[in-house]
Amino acid sequence: MRASPLPRPVRRPSAAVALLVLAACGGDEARDATKGSARGDVGGTVVIATPADADILLPPLVAGIQGKQVTDFLFDRLAEIGTDLNTVGDRGFEPRLARRWEWSPDSLSIAFHLDPRARWHDGNPVRAADVRFTHAVFTDPAVGAPSAPVLANIDSVTVRDSLTAVFWFKRRSAEQFFDATYQMQILPAHLLRDVKPADLKTADFGRAPVGSGPFRFVRWTPGATLEVVADTSYYRGRPKLDRVIWSVNPDFTTASTKLFAGEADIFEVLRPEQLAELAKHPELKAVDYPSLDYGFMTFNLRDGKSARPHPVLGEREVRRALTRALDRQAMVRNVFDTLGAVAIGPLTRAQATADTTIAQLTYDLEGAKRTLDSLGWRDANGDGVREKNGRPLAFTLLTPVSSRNRVRLSVLIQEQLRAAGVKVNVEQMDFAAFMERMTGRRFDAVMGAWHLDPSPAGVRQSWGTAGARGKDGSNYGSYESAAFDAHVDSAMTELDPARSKAHFRRAYETIVADAPAVWLYEPRLMAGVHTRLSLPGRRADAWWGGLAEWSVPASQRIPRDRLGLDARPLTSAR
Amino acid sequence: MLSGLTSALRHPVWRALARRAALGAFVVAAVATLTFALVHLAPGDPLAAAYDDPRITEARRDTLRAQYGLDRPLGEQYVRYIGLLARGDFGYSFSLREPVRAVLARALPNTLLLMGVALVLAFALGVAVGALQAVRRGRLADRALGALTLVLYSVPDFWLALLVMLSLAYWVPLFPVSGAVDAVMYPYMTPAERVVDRLRHLALPALTLTLVVAAGIARFQRAALAEALRADYVRTARAKGLRDGDVVRRHGLRNALLPVITLVGLAFPALLGGAVFVERVFSWPGMGWIAVNAVSMRDYPLVMASVIVGSVMVVVGSTLADALYAVADPRLRSE
Numbered sequence: 001m002r003a004s005p006l007p008r009p010v011r012r013p014s015a016a017v018a019l020l021v022l023a024a025c026g027g028d029e030a031r032d033a034t035k036g037s038a039r040g041d042v043g044g045t046v047v048i049a050t051p052a053d054a055d056i057l058l059p060p061l062v063a064g065i066q067g068k069q070v071t072d073f074l075f076d077r078l079a080e081i082g083t084d085l086n087t088v089g090d091r092g093f094e095p096r097l098a099r100r101w102e103w104s105p106d107s108l109s110i111a112f113h114l115d116p117r118a119r120w121h122d123g124n125p126v127r128a129a130d131v132r133f134t135h136a137v138f139t140d141p142a143v144g145a146p147s148a149p150v151l152a153n154i155d156s157v158t159v160r161d162s163l164t165a166v167f168w169f170k171r172r173s174a175e176q177f178f179d180a181t182y183q184m185q186i187l188p189a190h191l192l193r194d195v196k197p198a199d200l201k202t203a204d205f206g207r208a209p210v211g212s213g214p215f216r217f218v219r220w221t222p223g224a225t226l227e228v229v230a231d232t233s234y235y236r237g238r239p240k241l242d243r244v245i246w247s248v249n250p251d252f253t254t255a256s257t258k259l260f261a262g263e264a265d266i267f268e269v270l271r272p273e274q275l276a277e278l279a280k281h282p283e284l285k286a287v288d289y290p291s292l293d294y295g296f297m298t299f300n301l302r303d304g305k306s307a308r309p310h311p312v313l314g315e316r317e318v319r320r321a322l323t324r325a326l327d328r329q330a331m332v333r334n335v336f337d338t339l340g341a342v343a344i345g346p347l348t349r350a351q352a353t354a355d356t357t358i359a360q361l362t363y364d365l366e367g368a369k370r371t372l373d374s375l376g377w378r379d380a381n382g383d384g385v386r387e388k389n390g391r392p393l394a395f396t397l398l399t400p401v402s403s404r405n406r407v408r409l410s411v412l413i414q415e416q417l418r419a420a421g422v423k424v425n426v427e428q429m430d431f432a433a434f435m436e437r438m439t440g441r442r443f444d445a446v447m448g449a450w451h452l453d454p455s456p457a458g459v460r461q462s463w464g465t466a467g468a469r470g471k472d473g474s475n476y477g478s479y480e481s482a483a484f485d486a487h488v489d490s491a492m493t494e495l496d497p498a499r500s501k502a503h504f505r506r507a508y509e510t511i512v513a514d515a516p517a518v519w520l521y522e523p524r525l526m527a528g529v530h531t532r533l534s535l536p537g538r539r540a541d542a543w544w545g546g547l548a549e550w551s552v553p554a555s556q557r558i559p560r561d562r563l564g565l566d567a568r569p570l571t572s573a574r
Numbered sequence: 575m576l577s578g579l580t581s582a583l584r585h586p587v588w589r590a591l592a593r594r595a596a597l598g599a600f601v602v603a604a605v606a607t608l609t610f611a612l613v614h615l616a617p618g619d620p621l622a623a624a625y626d627d628p629r630i631t632e633a634r635r636d637t638l639r640a641q642y643g644l645d646r647p648l649g650e651q652y653v654r655y656i657g658l659l660a661r662g663d664f665g666y667s668f669s670l671r672e673p674v675r676a677v678l679a680r681a682l683p684n685t686l687l688l689m690g691v692a693l694v695l696a697f698a699l700g701v702a703v704g705a706l707q708a709v710r711r712g713r714l715a716d717r718a719l720g721a722l723t724l725v726l727y728s729v730p731d732f733w734l735a736l737l738v739m740l741s742l743a744y745w746v747p748l749f750p751v752s753g754a755v756d757a758v759m760y761p762y763m764t765p766a767e768r769v770v771d772r773l774r775h776l777a778l779p780a781l782t783l784t785l786v787v788a789a790g791i792a793r794f795q796r797a798a799l800a801e802a803l804r805a806d807y808v809r810t811a812r813a814k815g816l817r818d819g820d821v822v823r824r825h826g827l828r829n830a831l832l833p834v835i836t837l838v839g840l841a842f843p844a845l846l847g848g849a850v851f852v853e854r855v856f857s858w859p860g861m862g863w864i865a866v867n868a869v870s871m872r873d874y875p876l877v878m879a880s881v882i883v884g885s886v887m888v889v890v891g892s893t894l895a896d897a898l899y900a901v902a903d904p905r906l907r908s909e
Contacts, residue, residue: 047757056671144634144641198641201671222670222680223859225757247757249857250867253736258751261744402870432618432872439619439632473631560758 044241044552044561049255049264053223053248058206059185060138060145069544073228074211075185078112083539085454086352087178088497097126097186107172110180114163117235120188121216131165132157133189142197147183154179173492174500175455214239214548223248230565240551242565265530272337278528290350290540291525294343295406295449297413298477298517305441312395313444317375319515323361325368325420331412332521335405339526343519345508346459350540353456353504358512368420379421386421394423395444400434406447409520438476454541456504460488463511479516532556591897598889602882609881613874614648620668620872642668665875674879682883684754685860689845692783700788704795709822711800726789731848735782735855742778749777752857779856783848787841794837799830835898842891846884
């Protein structure tokens, strides 16, 4: 039995003494250093306080950011996107499971040559058949992978030899390489081939995965903790950290308190009001990272689900006037302080196609009033609300109560538009009801927010005409513009990054000018991090992108860093 | 032995308890049915909430709805669910992506532990404080404790939980901030260390719930004991020369406990409701927060299971209170 640092139990202690005993006991701070593998910069335990748990650890079915974060530690892709998030061609992509690749002369296929050293965590080698299997799983309708629609241009994956997998594409596009690599983490065919596709969502693998990534799965107590440990036989060299543990805390205050109390090393999303508290802790630092999130107020351009234009918001000049009546800079500063920027369109500044010189509808309250006057919207009866042909200039704005930022912004919008003679009824509702109204297109305006992936192509589904018609799009405001669609299509077929970016710029200019939405904010994300941690390789799509290089200098280790890789659980972790 | 058991079961108390159990089962069934109807009629699609991702097409959501049986008529879904329940199967949680039974097996013991500890401590503390107030009626101790219990009874559970956490885990770091066990070290602890670790993590959430419930019990106990101490039999006991302590313990308190025992039944729903906020603040992996999250995500199977479990706990609690009352009051036993 290991010597324990805990005090000997006292017979029949008084309540106060018992309380003091409990308070003084335990914790890793009292533990002697166990034998470990800390040499140089190798070693260390990182605890990430997170408000949300992973949903599932089977990559095709991961729908939440937390699940994506964990599976990025456990699974490898064929190649990894560069920090500039370029998605055109293969510029910037770094080898992973595929150590090299070749394009066919007609660019309709790419052959990936796998690294022969790559192994699954159970020791089996990674083979081309795994790549073919992975594509089949991701695109199988019975599996229902969220990313299946974006893989539509991949016709098939074949096996040329045990270490060469060939992707065949239906047509040339700028993002062929991105589609083949970014969207799919490679799966072990030998462990999953006997599971029926429809049963994958309930398979044990989703709760205890076997990957080929730099970390291997250890344990997951849903709603509490999830632990991964370094794979010392990782073919690219073991990661510098020994282990990473996610500690789930549904309450935001609790999650941040864990960081301030020293029980966690990272808390990924600090709020402005917490920066002052962070400054009181010299052992902590604020680390900012770009984001792929943007928020907006989208208008329903149709009258409910019908094809008729919305009686108020269907008119372009009215929408432009409403946009110009809003001081977006002031609103963002009010809600986000310095941790936010005004959005510039249906994109984020972190995307490779971003262009901050796109012409915006700038704040001009008096100009907006004049425009509304010229369009016939006047306050004839002096009640503060404009009318036209007996119809008030009013609309209902839906906002989910689950988003503190959107709730606050909706109130600011209501107040600012009141100054322009526009009546806004803010309706707050729980998330599920909000989603039902939004996806059912039963709204005048909604406070929306999207988390993007690096590809700008998603704008087609969110704002393109195809996304407005039928059931499969997320263009809930029903914005339709042939010019916008044409520019996006041209951008997606253009293989030159500069020309592709130019097409996207024209697409963004078109949609900003048409004002189907008011582009409100891009959050500037700030994580609270223990100063002993070095976190290189942060990317907008994954602040954990350089995870294999995270390190803790030997001279700065704290007790939980010394746990080492040799420690074994005495019994089940539960 | 069988005839002995049969005659015991004919005892009025046991017959009463059996009737209560049958009534309780009916209550649980009715609550479950009503919840099924309400949660399905509430606006919102469970899959739209669970799959808030622009890449996920409506066609994909339709496929998932069919896989989970959500496209069937409501009556058919209800019958199917009752059939699953009869087999002990609570269905599949599509927000947590695992069988509901596994969720319950993990969360329910944590909630029972927290509520059980809080219940015992709350009654012990509440009775003690209430008795002290009654004995010191009108004096400084009574007024001070009365003000304290009023404040604790009035403040929101959520706010008190945050205050306890900040006070005892951050400003004065005596206990861990959250969780049921140490996130890093627990798997590597010895069994004895694990017990201590669990107790340390239990301390603050249990303290919060204890304070909230004890405050109400103390106020009730004070009134009951104050009333009992004015009774003729207490005056007689004093006149016989008994010490004050013996008068309070053996005569006053014993009778004043009877109405407080009925609070056991009321404490269960109070604890269950309070557990929701306390579990969230302290990240205690119990049923409370799971239930609230399930409602917001429209996770029907998990909502139903949570309601059924909660109803059973409330019914058991009130039946337990009745049984305790019967044990404590000899007049009920002889009737």
